[in-house]
Amino acid sequence: MSAIVAVVIEERAAADAIRLAQARQLAQQLALPLVGPAEVGTGLVLVVTAARLELRLLAADAPGPVYVDFVGGAMGHRRKFGGGRGQLIAKAVGVKKGVIPAVVDATAGLGRDAFVLANLGCRVTMLERSPVVGALLHDGLVRASSDEEAADVIERLSLQIGDARQVLEAERQGALADVVYLDPMFPQRDKSALVKKEMRLFKALLGSDPDAPALLEAALKAARKRVVVKRPRKAAPVDGPEPGLVFEGKSTRFDVYLCPKS
Numbered sequence: 001m002s003a004i005v006a007v008v009i010e011e012r013a014a015a016d017a018i019r020l021a022q023a024r025q026l027a028q029q030l031a032l033p034l035v036g037p038a039e040v041g042t043g044l045v046l047v048v049t050a051a052r053l054e055l056r057l058l059a060a061d062a063p064g065p066v067y068v069d070f071v072g073g074a075m076g077h078r079r080k081f082g083g084g085r086g087q088l089i090a091k092a093v094g095v096k097k098g099v100i101p102a103v104v105d106a107t108a109g110l111g112r113d114a115f116v117l118a119n120l121g122c123r124v125t126m127l128e129r130s131p132v133v134g135a136l137l138h139d140g141l142v143r144a145s146s147d148e149e150a151a152d153v154i155e156r157l158s159l160q161i162g163d164a165r166q167v168l169e170a171e172r173q174g175a176l177a178d179v180v181y182l183d184p185m186f187p188q189r190d191k192s193a194l195v196k197k198e199m200r201l202f203k204a205l206l207g208s209d210p211d212a213p214a215l216l217e218a219a220l221k222a223a224r225k226r227v228v229v230k231r232p233r234k235a236a237p238v239d240g241p242e243p244g245l246v247f248e249g250k251s252t253r254f255d256v257y258l259c260p261k262s
């Protein structure tokens, strides 16, 4: 696991006073140096381009940049053509006719699952403890909120940076959440090229999430109706109680813990 070494600002972005001010603010927030592209050799960096914020690994065999794109790419495609309530994730969180639960996504990551849930009509509070991942997410939200087609889905998403265990316990987020959704980092997930690329950088940045059992415990106390945990299909469930329902897909599984109080 390695830390980000700098915020890099590209030339075109540095020539734009607003982008430059945003880059300075980000570097200050993350307590990182703000440098030009020529000033950094190797390592993990956040790059402010004229268009967006990217996570990049500067190394000989590095994968491409990782950024949040709610408008184009895989998420845009899913918004336009993705299945509705028939999707496994919809069944797992309990979306059905006349029932659209409010969700706390306590491991927001790059916001893909949160976006799918918001696309199904759920209000989703995203919690993310990595300030770097949080910055990528924030950037994606800001860009997408000015896109005519995506804006109504984005409007259902909100973001809070912080450890979900503390947030769930301290702020009683559960009062807002019918469902708490968890997707902790796990070794060897989906093998698609995109996920592999993201996972390489994510693993380099974050490592894995060994405290998932404690997060599951906090989620079970907070959720009104259910906790949903996404796992690789063949992985063991997170340590804790047995899931009450299991939805199994080709590569992914959703373990569902029904709350007795529901």
Ligand SMILES: C[S@@+](CC[C@H](N)C(=O)[O-])C[C@H]1O[C@@H](n2cnc3c(N)ncnc32)[C@H](O)[C@@H]1O
Residues within 6 Å of the ligand: 106, 107, 108, 109, 110, 111, 112, 113, 114, 127, 128, 129, 130, 133, 162, 163, 164, 165, 183, 184, 185, 186, 206, 209, 215
């Ligand atoms: C596998 S990624 C989630 C991917 C996400 N479901 C998506 O669709 O993009 C796991 C993320 O959860 C975050 N995370 C893990 N434990 C957390 C906690 N206790 N509180 C907040 N965020 C947490 C990690 O920093 C990481 O960004």
